[in-house]
Amino acid sequence: MTFLSWTDELSVKIDSIDNQHKKLIDMLGDFYNNVSNRSNKESISKLLLGMKNYTVMHFSTEEQYMKKFDYPEYEIHKKEHEQFVDKVKEIEEKFNSGKLVLTFEITMFLKDWLKKHILETDKKYSDFFIRHGIS
Numbered sequence: 001m002t003f004l005s006w007t008d009e010l011s012v013k014i015d016s017i018d019n020q021h022k023k024l025i026d027m028l029g030d031f032y033n034n035v036s037n038r039s040n041k042e043s044i045s046k047l048l049l050g051m052k053n054y055t056v057m058h059f060s061t062e063e064q065y066m067k068k069f070d071y072p073e074y075e076i077h078k079k080e081h082e083q084f085v086d087k088v089k090e091i092e093e094k095f096n097s098g099k100l101v102l103t104f105e106i107t108m109f110l111k112d113w114l115k116k117h118i119l120e121t122d123k124k125y126s127d128f129f130i131r132h133g134i135s
């Protein structure tokens, strides 16, 4: 089963950003498979760290573009990013210290957040970024 597949519906019409979103979706799928198959803690911890780092890099790509071109919804968008990274860090810390067992619900939360964020928040910058020549 594919956890979350890339579809055109998720496209922000900017290849460089779509590619980062695709990579995140792949990483999330990998993470989900490892959680479902009850892989060892070390592997899951590594995947979680990889996902967190890639997410931070990806958010900073978007935020740099927003800042550079004075995107009107920069602050609100950045806040969504920050809240998500905080949540992922919290999951990571709890998991690594043995206080949390990663469940289907947690992977669903990550998936739903990502999908909703792309569809509702990222898509808002699409035309603005394209007008400023980002491709």
Ligand SMILES: [Fe+2]
Binding pocket: 059, 062, 077, 081, 117, 121, 122
């Ligand atoms: Fe975003």
